[in-house]
Amino acid sequence: MSFIAQPRTLVLPKPLHLRSGSTLSGVRLAYEMYGELNADRSNAVLVCHALNASHHVAGRYEHDPNNLGWWDNLIGPGKAVDTNRFCVIGVNNVGSCFGSYGPQDINPQTGEPWGGDFPVVTVEDWVDAQAALLDELGIQQLAAVMGGSLGGMQALSWTLQYPERVRHAAVIASAPNLTAENIAFNEVARRAITTDPDFHAGHYARHGVLPKRGLRIARMIGHITYLSDDVMNEKFGRLLHERTDFQYTTQDIEFQIESYLRYQGNKFSEYFDANTYLLITRALDYFDPARAHGGQLAKALAVAQAHFLVVSFTTDWRFAPSRSREIVKALLDNGAPVSYAEIDAPHGHDAFLLNDPRYHALVRAYFDGIALRAKP
C-alpha cells in the first residue's frame, strides 16, 4: 500500500513564451510533491512524464486508492528514488488533458475551448514552464531531473536550457531526437485522428463528439511500438482468442493479440484527449537539440554542467540503445561525467516503467550517490 499523494495546481504569474512564437497567459500547472524539501532546498528531484502520463508520478489518491502513480514502483519512501531523502516533484505538461493548461481550457480570444487552435508546445517550452514552477516553489537548483522516453528528452533539455540549475540528469530509454521511422509512426497515428470525421479540425467539443476511432488506432500503433517482438510472442504468440480453431473472419477477433490491442485502444479513447495526443507527438518530433548546432550533438551538449545517468534497454526498438549511446558519446566527447547502463530486458520500450531488479538497483545506487554527495 503506497502513500497518499495530493495533487495541487498553480497558475504561473508570468506569460509563457513558446518556441512557436505564441504566448500563453494564466498557465495552470498540475503538480504533486512527495517528501520534504530540506532547509537549503537542495534535495528536489523533478520527474518529467512521457506521452500519456501525468504529474501523478507516485503514491495513490485517498479517494481513488487503485490509481497508483505511473512510476510508483521506483519512487517513494525507501524506494530507489527515496522520498525520505528527496523531495520529488511531478508536473503535468502544458497541453495535457490531466489538469494542466491545455486544449480543453478556454481560449481568451474566443471564449471557447482552444481545441485545435491550442498552440504547438515543445520540450523546451515544457522545461520553461517547469522552471517557472520551481521559481514559485523557491527551488533554485535541482538535485536531479529525471525522465523516461519523452521525459528523458525533457531531462536532457533541462541540462541545456538551465545548466546551472541541474546537478544530475537521469535520461532513461530516450534519444537525442526521433528517427524518420519514429516520426512516421507518430504521423500515422496523427492522421488516424485528424482524418476521423469526428475530429472537426480539433474542434470536436463544439460538435459534441469525440474522435474515438482515430484515438483507438493511434493507441494500437503506439502499443505495438512500446513492446518488443519477443515479449509479444511470449505473451500472445499466435494464440487464438477464446477458441481452439480458426473461425475464418476478416472483421472479428481471431487472435489474442487483436483482442489485447482493441482493448487498449478502447480504454485509451475513453480518457485521452485527441488534441493532446497531437501536441505531445509533435513535441517528440520537434525535439532535436543538435539542430541549432549543425547536427553536432556534442556541440549542443557542451553547455551542460550536470552529471548524467543514461539508461537504455536492449529490446527497446522505439528508442534503441544506439540512440542512448549517441548521447553518451557526445557527453564523453565533452569530457562530461556520465554513467551508462544498457539493461538486458525483454520488454521493449515499456521496460523503463517496469520493475526490473537490475534497473532499479542501478537507479537506487545512483540516487544514493547523489544523497551522499554534498551540494557542490
Next chain:
Amino acid sequence: MSFIAQPRTLVLPKPLHLRSGSTLSGVRLAYEMYGELNADRSNAVLVCHALNASHHVAGRYEHDPNNLGWWDNLIGPGKAVDTNRFCVIGVNNVGSCFGSYGPQDINPQTGEPWGGDFPVVTVEDWVDAQAALLDELGIQQLAAVMGGSLGGMQALSWTLQYPERVRHAAVIASAPNLTAENIAFNEVARRAITTDPDFHAGHYARHGVLPKRGLRIARMIGHITYLSDDVMNEKFGRLLHERTDFQYTTQDIEFQIESYLRYQGNKFSEYFDANTYLLITRALDYFDPARAHGGQLAKALAVAQAHFLVVSFTTDWRFAPSRSREIVKALLDNGAPVSYAEIDAPHGHDAFLLNDPRYHALVRAYFDGIALRAKP
C-alpha cells in the same frame, strides 16, 4: 524497354473448396505467361504475388508502356529468371481486385457484389486455385515455384500441398508464419479500414462510397514496415518538407517522411480495394503449416520433395532472417536439399523487389542450375 505482356483470364471448370468451408463456383483467374512451354511442359515457373501485386509479374502492356510488371527486374529474356529458357506464369490470387474473382464480383446468392461477404481465402486456397489453373494449361509439374513475402508462403505451401508437382521452390523474404507483432500491424490496418464510417461492413459499393481514409492509414502503416529504419533515415532523415525551419503545426506536413507516407497512402487508396486488403492480410495471419503438426515445422515440411532456395535480407524486420532460418533448419532436419542466402541489404523487406546485384546473381545462378539439371 521490356517485352509486351498479354493478360489473360480463365474460369476454373470445377468449384473451389475453401479452407473456411465455403465453396466458390465459376472462379475467374487473371494470369500472364512469358516464354514458351517446352515440348514436355517441364520448364514452367510459377510466380506467386504478395499483398498489392498481381499476375502482371514482368513486361509492359502495349497500351500502357509504363506499367511494368512488379518483378520485371528479375524476370524476362536474358534476366535472372530467363524467359528464353523458362515459361513463367503469374496468377492473380482469388479475392484480389486486379482481375481474378473477388469481392467486386457478383455473389450469385444475392445478385449483388460480394463486398464484405466474400469468403475468407487462405494461402492453401490460393495454391489450390493455381494448381487448378495449371491443370487447365496442361502443366503437371513445375520446374519451380517462387515468391517473395506472402508469395514465398505460397511457394512453401506448394511443396506441401502438391509435393510431386514442384521440383524447386524459391522462398524469398518470407516466414513460416506471422509473429504476434506481424499480426498486430495487420490488425491495426484492418481496424483503420473497418472503422472508417464509409466501410459499411464491406458493402461500401451499395452506398456509393469508398473507405479511403482507412485504406490510407493501412498503407501508411504497411509502408513503415516494408522499409528499414536505416533506409528511412538515409532517404528522409529529419529533413523538412519544402522549408528550412519549423512552422509549428500538428495537422500540416512538417517532415519529408510525412509527405512521402501521405502520398503513398493517397495513391494506394485510389486503386486498391478495402475488402481485398482485409482478405489478403488475413491470409497472411492464418498461414501456419506447422499448426497441424503441434507447432513442429520440420514435421510439417517432411512431405516436401522440392529443392529449396531460401533468401532473406539483413535489414528486413517484417520477415527477419531468423524466420527464414527457421524454414532452413526445418528442411535440414528433414535432410531436404536447401540453399540459403542472407543478403546484406539496407532496404528492409522491400529489398526482395529491388535490383540488388548479389541477390539477382544468386537467383540467376540457382535458375541456371535448374535449367542445366535434367528433369528428374
